[in-house]
Amino acid sequence: xxxxxxxxxxxxxxxxxxxxxxxxxxxxCRRGELAAEVRxxxxxxxxxxxxxxxxxxxxxVGVLDHRGFQSREALDAALVETxxxxxxxxxxxxxxxxxxTQRLIDAFPDRLVNIHPSLLPSFRGARAVEQALQAxxxxxxxxAHLVRLEVDGGPILIQAAVPVLEGDDAASLAKxxxxxxxxxxxxxxxxxxxxxxxxxxxxx
Numbered sequence: 001x002x003x004x005x006x007x008x009x010x011x012x013x014x015x016x017x018x019x020x021x022x023x024x025x026x027x028x029c030r031r032g033e034l035a036a037e038v039r040x041x042x043x044x045x046x047x048x049x050x051x052x053x054x055x056x057x058x059x060x061v062g063v064l065d066h067r068g069f070q071s072r073e074a075l076d077a078a079l080v081e082t083x084x085x086x087x088x089x090x091x092x093x094x095x096x097x098x099x100x101t102q103r104l105i106d107a108f109p110d111r112l113v114n115i116h117p118s119l120l121p122s123f124r125g126a127r128a129v130e131q132a133l134q135a136x137x138x139x140x141x142x143x144a145h146l147v148r149l150e151v152d153g154g155p156i157l158i159q160a161a162v163p164v165l166e167g168d169d170a171a172s173l174a175k176x177x178x179x180x181x182x183x184x185x186x187x188x189x190x191x192x193x194x195x196x197x198x199x200x201x202x203x204x
Contacts, residue, residue: 019050
């Protein structure tokens with residue numbers, strides 16, 4: 001009996017900064033830890049670390065500089081077009097530092113996953129690590145969640161806790177949170193896909 005070829009889930013990734021979560025996703029896919037393939041990266045900051053990582057890893061990368069668009073909706077329309085051209089099935093916001101609109105959310109309903117450096121619903125928005133330190137909490141962490149119009153307000157997929165140590169500053173705490181982001185993001189992508197039957201469909 002002939003074996004059925006496995007078609008990996010087709011992922012798109014959005015990033016604005018260094019791109020460590022993007023590279024970790026690519027690595028998880030290529031190691032077989034996630035039955036997926038990163039088909040397209042989009043960055044909004046030309047020359048950022050994520051773009052450099054994509055070029056090194058051989059992943060197609062598009063640059064959509066938000067400064068060249070008249071509105072958030074126009075940027076999101078370009079994102080949708082780019083991902084659809086690459087036949088992307090699920091999109092991961094891996095350090096995308098722009099607020100998205102309903103245009104993008106509607107194009108990928110329950111297929112848009114974000115990683116955020118706090119234990120949501122605490123410390124939403126920008127500078128979450130600094131917010132946690134200023135609040136004096138003893139436990140921080142990260143959250144992977146589905147994206148909704150409310151910033152960092154969508155249904156939670158997976159969280160990981162990270163203790164705040166005596167003498168921590170934003171850099172030291174962020175470094176430990178990033179390690180946990182790398183651990184939970186591939187699992188969150190798999191969970192989101194399984195909930196939609198995408199990984200099952202990808203198996204043939």
